[in-house]
Amino acid sequence: MTDRDDLRNKPPGASESAADAPITTGPATATPQTPLEPAPADSVKFERGAGPILTQESKSQGRIVWEQFRRHKAALVGGWILVFMYVSAIFAGFLAPYGLNEYRRSPAAAFRPPTQIHWTDPDTGRLTRPFVYDVVETRDPVTRQRVYEETTDVRYPIKFFVHRPSQSYKILGLFTSDLHLFGVDDPARVFLWGTNNLGKDLFSRVLFGGQVSLTIGILAVWVAFFLGLLLGGLAGYYGGLVDDVIMRLVEVFAAIPGLFLLIVLASLLRDPNNPLAKAFGLQMTSAQTFLLTVIVLGFVGWGGLARVIRSLILSARELDYAAAAKALGAGESRILWRHLLPSTASYVIVDLTLSIPGFILAETGLSFLGLGPSEVDTASWGLLLRDATARGISIQFVPWLLIPGIPILFAVLCWNLLGDGLRDAFDPKKRR
Amino acid sequence: MSNQPSKDGNGAATQTGPLLEVKNLRKYFPIRGGIFSRVVANVKAVEDVSFNVQRGEVVGLVGESGSGKTTVGRSILRLIEPTAGEVIFDGVDVTKLSKAHMREYRKRMQIIFQDPFASLNPRMSVGDIIGEAMTIHNLARGKEREQRVAQLLERVGLAPSHMRRYPHEFSGGQRQRIGIARALAVNPQFIVADEPVSALDVSIQAQVVNLLQDLKEELGLTLLFIAHDLGVVEYISDHVIVMYLGRIMEIAPSKDLYANPIHPYTEALLSAVPIPDPTVKRDRIILQGDIPSPINPPSGCVFRTRCPIATKECADAVPPLVEVTPGHFKACINR
Numbered sequence: 001m002t003d004r005d006d007l008r009n010k011p012p013g014a015s016e017s018a019a020d021a022p023i024t025t026g027p028a029t030a031t032p033q034t035p036l037e038p039a040p041a042d043s044v045k046f047e048r049g050a051g052p053i054l055t056q057e058s059k060s061q062g063r064i065v066w067e068q069f070r071r072h073k074a075a076l077v078g079g080w081i082l083v084f085m086y087v088s089a090i091f092a093g094f095l096a097p098y099g100l101n102e103y104r105r106s107p108a109a110a111f112r113p114p115t116q117i118h119w120t121d122p123d124t125g126r127l128t129r130p131f132v133y134d135v136v137e138t139r140d141p142v143t144r145q146r147v148y149e150e151t152t153d154v155r156y157p158i159k160f161f162v163h164r165p166s167q168s169y170k171i172l173g174l175f176t177s178d179l180h181l182f183g184v185d186d187p188a189r190v191f192l193w194g195t196n197n198l199g200k201d202l203f204s205r206v207l208f209g210g211q212v213s214l215t216i217g218i219l220a221v222w223v224a225f226f227l228g229l230l231l232g233g234l235a236g237y238y239g240g241l242v243d244d245v246i247m248r249l250v251e252v253f254a255a256i257p258g259l260f261l262l263i264v265l266a267s268l269l270r271d272p273n274n275p276l277a278k279a280f281g282l283q284m285t286s287a288q289t290f291l292l293t294v295i296v297l298g299f300v301g302w303g304g305l306a307r308v309i310r311s312l313i314l315s316a317r318e319l320d321y322a323a324a325a326k327a328l329g330a331g332e333s334r335i336l337w338r339h340l341l342p343s344t345a346s347y348v349i350v351d352l353t354l355s356i357p358g359f360i361l362a363e364t365g366l367s368f369l370g371l372g373p374s375e376v377d378t379a380s381w382g383l384l385l386r387d388a389t390a391r392g393i394s395i396q397f398v399p400w401l402l403i404p405g406i407p408i409l410f411a412v413l414c415w416n417l418l419g420d421g422l423r424d425a426f427d428p429k430k431r432r
Numbered sequence: 433m434s435n436q437p438s439k440d441g442n443g444a445a446t447q448t449g450p451l452l453e454v455k456n457l458r459k460y461f462p463i464r465g466g467i468f469s470r471v472v473a474n475v476k477a478v479e480d481v482s483f484n485v486q487r488g489e490v491v492g493l494v495g496e497s498g499s500g501k502t503t504v505g506r507s508i509l510r511l512i513e514p515t516a517g518e519v520i521f522d523g524v525d526v527t528k529l530s531k532a533h534m535r536e537y538r539k540r541m542q543i544i545f546q547d548p549f550a551s552l553n554p555r556m557s558v559g560d561i562i563g564e565a566m567t568i569h570n571l572a573r574g575k576e577r578e579q580r581v582a583q584l585l586e587r588v589g590l591a592p593s594h595m596r597r598y599p600h601e602f603s604g605g606q607r608q609r610i611g612i613a614r615a616l617a618v619n620p621q622f623i624v625a626d627e628p629v630s631a632l633d634v635s636i637q638a639q640v641v642n643l644l645q646d647l648k649e650e651l652g653l654t655l656l657f658i659a660h661d662l663g664v665v666e667y668i669s670d671h672v673i674v675m676y677l678g679r680i681m682e683i684a685p686s687k688d689l690y691a692n693p694i695h696p697y698t699e700a701l702l703s704a705v706p707i708p709d710p711t712v713k714r715d716r717i718i719l720q721g722d723i724p725s726p727i728n729p730p731s732g733c734v735f736r737t738r739c740p741i742a743t744k745e746c747a748d749a750v751p752p753l754v755e756v757t758p759g760h761f762k763a764c765i766n767r
Binding site for chain 1: 534565614
């Protein structure tokens with residue numbers, strides 16, 4: 001605290017009026033209301049309007065954190081990009097011109113490069129309504145490479161807010177609609193980011209893939225958090241043998257390479273002979289595999305959180321204000337909920353935020369190896385990247401198949417920035 | 433008065449005996465080691481401590497770091513469970529009370545902590561910190577609670593409007609006042625002040641000590657004032673207990689102790705108190721070495737390893753506390 005606070009220290013036994021004196025007399029010259037000094041009960045209101053030193057409103061811990069966070073530009077940018085990504089994942093059905101697994105058998109559109117959108121009229125050279133041409137696929141007679149040629153006789157303008165009854169979707173599982181932000185008339189197609197080996201639109205698939213990849217990190221963190229809070233809390237609160245057993249378990253888990261453990265667990269749980277898989281039914285639905293991936297990720301990731309929570313509770317128990325609450329007669333649950341856990345909240349929030357990108361990456365890795373959510377009717381960014389490894393593909397000819405790596409990069413980066421910002425905002429030593 | 437428990441206290445407060453009797457208090461902290469966390473040693477923080485605190489008096493408890501004075505204070509309130517011994521508060525041994533019973537006694541005995549930065553929950557407003565006890569014990573709620581918090585704030589020299597603020601907005605001295613107000617919220621009879629001024633600036637120390645003195649007189653409080661500095665204790669205490677390595681070295685009425693210290697450890701402590709007069713020259717007794725490890729304390733008199741007058745006999749037996757003049761006890765065989 002600053003020196004002026006010491007100056008405000010009244011000598012003990014100072015009279016009531018003396019205690020109130022600085023409030024009313026200090027900045028009084030600037031305030032004409034002084035003669036109308038209100039009763040002490042109202043002095044709070046009065047105090048706010050008065051002068052520069054004692055009048056500033058007192059800030060709660062939450063507001064200080066928010067104000068600090070707002071000054072962290074990188075974290076703010078990261079936060080807004082994440083908001084943008086999550087909103088577009090929620091409205092993927094609306095933003096995507098095509099369905100997740102929509103493709104055409106003939107003429108097929110496999111490995112199409114991003115469709116060229118024309119902004120100018122080729123005849124006049126003037127700006128015009130954006131349009132695309134239909135594309136015809138041929139093979140180069142010598143190299144057998146696919147060659148795409150635009151058939152320039154018909155222009156297909158890009159239309160906005162088109163209804164496509166065959167491709168209806170649900171938003172948050174609640175609202176059904178078939179309205180799409182944009183589209184072109186058949187037989188032309190608009191593939192902003194190209195297509196994969198089956199001719200599925202990559203742009204649409206990245207949007208839908210975000211629904212899985214972005215939520216799986218958050219859900220897995222909750223599973224890990226639940227396990228970590230339960231086991232770490234038990235270890236920290238009871239100590240002794242409970243503590244020893246749980247912490248040795250954490251160490252055993254930590255000793256196994258993470259990706260290896262993920263692969264073993266994911267493949268074990270998918271094994272048809274496994275009783276758990278039998279309970280699910282041999283053919284797991286996409287929702288089940290999704291859930292399974294979340295559980296596997298959370299199960300692998302709880303150890304670190306358990307350690308953090310255990311140590312936080314151990315150190316918080318030694319704080320004088322916990323002792324003070326005990327001396328005042330507070331019960332154990334009151335001490336735990338009002339004093340111990342709130343003091344760990346800031347660390348836990350930061351730790352959770354910073355572990356989300358790890359889960360996103362782990363999910364990507366699992367999906368890339370084919371152990372994540374199945375391809376049947378879901379997509380995730382890792383799964384989309386898997387397309388780039390399909391048989392007989394040279395990536396230099398289909399570089400757009402690497403596009404799903406970009407949202408992964410952004411999601412991981414932004415979660416890290418957000419976590420960094422939160423950590424700095426909660427850290428009183430970094431206050432500016 | 434602080435006396436051997438066997439003796440009756442003389443003086444003013446004899447209506448119903450001493451307010452607090454500590455009898456043969458021991459506190460060992462186990463040190464665990466090995467794979468199976470066996471107890472490999474004990475830190476003997478408090479070893480066979482007995483003393484009385486009479487109603488309405490201030491007893492100072494002094495000793496250097498590691499002498500066990502804070503452990504004594506916290507054991508009395510059962511913030512630490514004592515290993516052995518009795519803490520008899522107003523005729524009841526609180527160490528044997530159930531949790532529910534203990535809760536009633538927590539309204540009667542309170543504590544003020546040393547570090548005003550660690551003892552206030554940074555996430556609670558001052559009003560909530562002081563008012564929490566009233567909520568816990570259903571003493572007051574709503575407007576009534578707010579009024580009582582305001583009264584308490586004024587009583588400790590702060591403004592009622594401070595109740596909406598948070599601890600980080602206050603200086604060390606102000607925070608200590610908040611801590612005092614929190615202890616007063618349940619109208620206790622007895623307060624353990626655990627080095628309440630050690631963490632404060634010298635300029636603020638006197639203010640807080642004065643405040644405690646005033647409160648004691650106004651509210652008829654009984655205080656156990658823990659400090660490592662005899663100078664602070666001299667001013668406020670009626671009796672002083674000197675501890676070293678978990679044991680009591682000397683108990684004496686305040687004036688008696690300062691005028692006529694008996695134990696060589698007390699002498700050494702007193703010689704370290706600065707005198708605010710540069711012309712006065714005094715022979716300082718500098719103790720050699722550090723306080724020995726409480727895991728493995730010296731045999732016999734624990735002070736003998738640093739004592740200027742130690743003899744062979746000191747190692748043989750723990751010297752008993754002997755009354756020299758009325759109310760003045762010493763644990764030394766050579767004085």
